[in-house]
Amino acid sequence: MNFVESTEQLELRKAVAAMAQGFGKDYFRTEAREGRSGREIWLEAGRLGYLGVNLPEKFGGGGAGIYELALVLEELAASGCPLLMMVVSPAICGTIISRFGTEEQKEQWLPGIADGSKIMAFAITEPDAGSNAHQITTTAHPAPDGGWLLSGRKVFISGVDHADAVMVVGRTSSAEGYLRPALFIVPTADIEYQPIAMELVSTEKQFMVFLDEVALPASAIVGGADADLQQLFAGLNPERIMAAAFSVGLGRYALARAAAYMKERSVWGTPIGAHQGLAHPLAQAAIEIELAKLMMQKAACLYDSGDDRAAGEAANMAKYAAAEAAVRAVDQAVHSLGGNGMTVEYGLAHLVNVARVSRVAPVSREMILNFVAQQKLGLPKSY
Known part of the structure; x- marks a missing residue:
């Protein structure tokens, strides 16, 4: 590498x-x-x-x-x-x-x-099936005209109001009666959705999506009605890598704003950045961001090389490391500015919620720890 x-x-x-x-x-x-x-x-x-x-x-x-x-x-x-x-x-x-x-x-x-x-949105999470994709209940039944009738509910779906279509993760019935994962492209005009009130400053809103016997042509399905989990994770591994990139960039932004302030802000004639009590925590946060970035780059290289299995492990680790590093970087950046860190003028306080979300979405830190414990360490499942 x-x-x-x-x-x-x-x-x-x-x-x-x-x-x-x-x-x-x-x-x-x-x-x-x-x-x-x-x-x-x-x-x-x-x-x-x-x-x-x-x-x-x-x-x-x-x-x-x-x-x-x-x-x-x-x-x-x-x-x-x-x-x-x-x-x-x-x-x-x-x-x-x-x-x-x-x-x-x-x-x-x-x-x-x-x-x-x-723009295409992506809908996988359900009210009763958050990180457990195996419990998704959104289901498509064959329609008389050869298409599909899709029903279900999705929650915390980003950007639906500006999307032309939503790629919906659902299930289809097999000949044996069990449900198989399937991916459907659904025009946004054919679905109902409502915003979720969030304590978050973001250009993308979150929505609940309602699918009630939505009629879709046979051509709406991506990869066939018997799609396996490999097709789903072909998109979820890049999702983890991109989430890590989001967090790494966010951390870099916060650290740069804090460092610029600490160079200019003087107390008793000395820039506050000269004081180790402020300089060292910010330097530690910078190190953690760089380490997370390395794992993100490794995951991206593995994915682009075609090694989906190795990329999955690295992508989850990158997402975890970057989210943790971003939360600490933003917190330290806000703290470094003192009272100014909480003002609108200096543009850092709103990042506290944004960074915190990165620990929860698109997959929680606990589910990543479960994954690493089972896949990397070979420990038994707890669920």
Whole structure:
């Protein structure tokens, strides 16, 4: 594994950072507080090829990998513009369609996902089946016309209000009577949804989704009615990697804001950054962010090499490490500014909730610890 990024990757980092900084450090926060979606920066990222950098060139993408897409999100987050729907639309949905979709599905969705003109949400979590995908009850039954009738409920689904369609994780009945996992592309216009009130400053809202005998054509299913879990995790492993990129970038942003303040803020003629009581905790947080970033890069390299099994372990570890590091980095950054850390002017306090969410979603830290305990250490299941 080469720890030195290529010239192209380094140039991509610089270009993405320059684009985000062109919108200004307060652009994203203002968009969120005023209830807007940040659509201008989303479309600009798409126009410049950043949203679809991981998608096939044949369908308007950049032909690169999850490594490059994670790099884009990290730099956006480090510039104060974390586009959460990048985790969902190009990383999960775009990847699944690229790997398992029909030619028609690829032609219909991938070019729009790549240039930002189309957004696809992803719906897996249910009120009674959070991290346990085996207990999903959303079910599709064959319709008389050869299509499907899809029913169920989903919760904490991001960005439905701005999505053209939702990729829904459901089940179909087998000839033996048991339920098999399946993935459906459902136009947003065909579903009902309602927002969930959140104590969170974000451009992406969370929704409950209601599916009541939604009629879908046979072509709505991705990868066939007998899709196995491999197809699902083809999207969930990139999700974990992108979540880690989100957290790494968030941590970098918070540390940079705190360091800049600590260089300028003086007490009795000395910059407060010279005091080890403040400098050392911030340095420790920086080390933890860099270590998490290394695991994120390892996971992305493994995934792009085609080693799904090894990528799954590394992706979960990266997501865990990055979330923990981001929470500590944001907390220390806010603390370093004292009372100013809690003001709107300095733009750090709202990150406390954002960083905390990264420990819970898209998979909780406890479920990752369960995974590592069982898969890495060979310990028995507790459930």
